[in-house]
Amino acid sequence: MRYIERVADGELDRALRRAGAVLVEGPRACGKSVTAGRRAASTVRLDSDPSIAAQVAVDPALVLEGPSPRLLDEWQLYPTLWNAVRHAVDDAHERGRFILTGSTAPTGDAIRHSGAGRFARLRMRTMSLWESGHSDGRVSLEALLTGEPPRASESGLGFDDLLRCIANGGWPGFVGLDEHETVESIQDYADTVANVDVDSAGKVRDSARVRRLMVALARNVATEVTVSTLARDEASLSRDAVREYLDALSRIFVIEDQPAWSAHLRSSATLRQEPKRHFCDPSLALSLVGGDATALRGDLRYAGQLFESLAVHDLRVLSQPLGGAVFHARDSTGREVDAIVQLRDGSWAGFEVKLGASAEAVDTAAASLAAFADNVRGDRAPVLTVITGMGASYRRADGVNVVAIGSLGP
Structure with a gap:
């Protein structure tokens, strides 16, 4: 191969x-x-x-x-x-x-x-869209973070292609399998995690409870779901037990939380501290709730959650060689940023993630990014970008970038 x-x-x-x-x-x-x-x-x-x-x-x-x-x-x-x-x-x-x-x-x-x-x-993580060949990479994240405006016509990644990418994931070993075989292989992976792998992180655990917790996490992927909510959804685990199970899943790299960002705000608003929850690959979350690409077409809200998780995953892969770490931010007034890439020199870039690419969705996301950035103290203006599921990549008149994920590369 x-x-x-x-x-x-x-x-x-x-x-x-x-x-x-x-x-x-x-x-x-x-x-x-x-x-x-x-x-x-x-x-x-x-x-x-x-x-x-x-x-x-x-x-x-x-x-x-x-x-x-x-x-x-x-x-x-x-x-x-x-x-x-x-x-x-x-x-x-x-x-x-x-x-x-x-x-x-x-x-x-x-x-x-x-x-x-x-x-x-x-x-190491599973493959980004650029690594799997589903992104043409015409927009360099490194160049974007230095302030270079993106410029790319519509990528070849269509909406249905994107849903299939989410469902199939970035698993190198599954390349060459058809969609049905890939979905079954990811289901096997989830079963192995619950029944075997999680025990390698320490003591033996109840596989049924592990799986129920993973399903609860999958339903709440890319959200700030709390330990208390997960304990209530899973029903048979205390909050302390949920924390211990989450730690075990993190130690085998099946889940990877997106920590909350710390910054000094100009206003009296405070930043929330809950992490956002993600699996090592969005396809694993979809598999745990029993879905596939066809099912995602009928549940665009959940598709949006998984797309945000995919964007965060790819930002992690592409920014890591640059010394970047990926956070999220939400303040007490409701202003939020889906992803913040912070570099070692303290500079940061904010990203809002929108599955659609309509003018209204992009306008709303750009305004939200600008409002948040205006409230952050700092010497340097951040790079602000809306990541979309499709469409062209360009810089708007207000200075906010729009980048289709099918064009994002290193």
Whole structure:
């Protein structure tokens, strides 16, 4: 199968040049092993090699022997390898020695010995529309964030194509399957998360309760649904139990909250602090509620929620190499911004997400962005953009950009 170029390729190359070991994390089946394997000179697959347990029991350093960079795939199955890698990097004083891939965030000893100064961390996600080939990439996010106006005629991604992209997701391993097979594969993925994967994040949990909580999250995707509401919807879990289950799902990268932004406002309004809830891929949320692309056509409100989640997902993928982090904001007067990309230098850009591209929808979104930006203290004016499901990409007379997601790229 042809390798699909990923935004993470360049990030991994840069990380190997600056650190002794690189930890590549992300949800299962997002492409970590394949991407890392293309950079590795040797590989040990810890989830399938039967000799590994004996080697680790005798001397974990035995597993590290091999040409560099050496890939330790699914390293978290043998947590003692973390310290073995840490010591090997210290002893050799060489960069680019190891790549560790994992579908579970490190805990325990790995947290106590964080590897600061030795490990670079790289978060991988499922494919953005640009990576999957559904966006032509004529509008560069990097250029947009520097103030360059977008300019692109209508993208080739039509409305029904967009709904199919949401339903099929950005899973590299499902490329080549037909729509029915893809939907079934995502359903299998959700079942595996509830029945098997979530237990890898710690103690054994009730799979039925895990699934009910995931369904409650799916219904409320891209919203600020509270722990209390999730506990009430799920019915059989306390708020503390919901928090613990959410933490377990986060540690296996199945969910990724969008934190609230902090800023100083000119008015007495206060910013809400609840995160927005997202799955690692919007297709997983749709699968959990039993839907597909056809069903989305009949529920445009939910399609809008999933489209916002898709836009946030793609902004995360495309802004990460730029040092960007993606937040959301809502103040106590109701003014909101669906996504805020903040860069390391403190500059920020605001994005409103609209499934439709009608003049009325864009006007409303642009006015909302401008009103919010006017209320934020700062030395630099932010870049403001409305992301639409289709249409052309351009800069309006008021300075607000309009960008179709089918034209957005790195």
